[in-house]
Amino acid sequence: DTGVSQNPRHKITKRGQNVTFRCDPISEHNRLYWYRQTLGQGPEFLTYFQNEAQLEKSRLLSDRFSAERPKGSFSTLEIQRTEQGDSAMYLCASSPGAAPYDEKLFFGSGTQLSVL
Amino acid sequence: AQRVTQPEKLLSVFKGAPVELKCNYSYSGSPELFWYVQYSRQRLQLLLRHISRESIKGFTADLNKGETSFHLKKPFAQEEDSAMYYCALVPSGNTPLVFGKGTRLSVIA
Numbered sequence: 001d002t003g004v005s006q007n008p009r010h011k012i013t014k015r016g017q018n019v020t021f022r023c024d025p026i027s028e029h030n031r032l033y034w035y036r037q038t039l040g041q042g043p044e045f046l047t048y049f050q051n052e053a054q055l056e057k058s059r060l061l062s063d064r065f066s067a068e069r070p071k072g073s074f075s076t077l078e079i080q081r082t083e084q085g086d087s088a089m090y091l092c093a094s095s096p097g098a099a100p101y102d103e104k105l106f107f108g109s110g111t112q113l114s115v116l
Numbered sequence: 117a118q119r120v121t122q123p124e125k126l127l128s129v130f131k132g133a134p135v136e137l138k139c140n141y142s143y144s145g146s147p148e149l150f151w152y153v154q155y156s157r158q159r160l161q162l163l164l165r166h167i168s169r170e171s172i173k174g175f176t177a178d179l180n181k182g183e184t185s186f187h188l189k190k191p192f193a194q195e196e197d198s199a200m201y202y203c204a205l206v207p208s209g210n211t212p213l214v215f216g217k218g219t220r221l222s223v224i225a
Contacts, residue, residue: 003159004159033212033213035215040125040217041217041218042120042202042204042215042216042217042218043160043202043213043215044215045212045213045214048212056211056212091160093160104162104165105152105162105213106161107159107160107161108159109159
């Protein structure tokens with residue numbers, strides 16, 4: 001499968017623990033996005049990268065959240081001191097070009113986080 | 117702030133009946149609009165985009181700037197159209213997609 005890959009598929013953690021998710025985009029896609037989706041809601045934008053540069057962060061992204069894309073390839077999303085409200089599906093997407101409005105976003109299958 | 121509204125959480129239609137999934141947006145400029153779809157056990161994927169003026173799997177969507185709408189239509193629904201549909205917009209320039217809450221379409225045989 002040469003699509004966007006996300007690991008792990010599921011993560012169960014206790015409140016207060018740190019978690020890290022990984023996203024491998026489609027090769028040569030220079031844009032990478034993180035979205036969060038809760039039950040009954042559409043995907044909500046968290047942050048995105050153009051190559052290794054983090055260009056925008058949503059106000060949803062509290063200081064407990066950090067994302068990196070060190071070499072412009074894979075990305076990690078870390079949540080520190082998890083809270084029950086962090087329970088959600090975390091989606092990663094990538095796209096090939098420079099302008100988001102004229103291109104397709106290719107989504108991964110997501111990481112389902114459950115905070116107990 | 118830009119917002120996408122999909123008023124129906126669930127839409128059930130019979131096979132062969134016309135389908136219209138409603139989408140309204142709030143944005144003062146000229147946004148680019150999209151419909152994304154998620155079939156059961158599959159990833160979220162692009163169905164169609166306003167800029168391409170295309171018809172995909174028999175679906176079309178017309179941008180109505182006066183009514184700020186981008187409704188998705190298909191004249192004859194098929195069982196395989198059953199899925200979750202999300203309307204989305206890019207407000208301007210290099211800003212990321214804003215999604216609606218989605219409408220679940222159920223096509224009944």
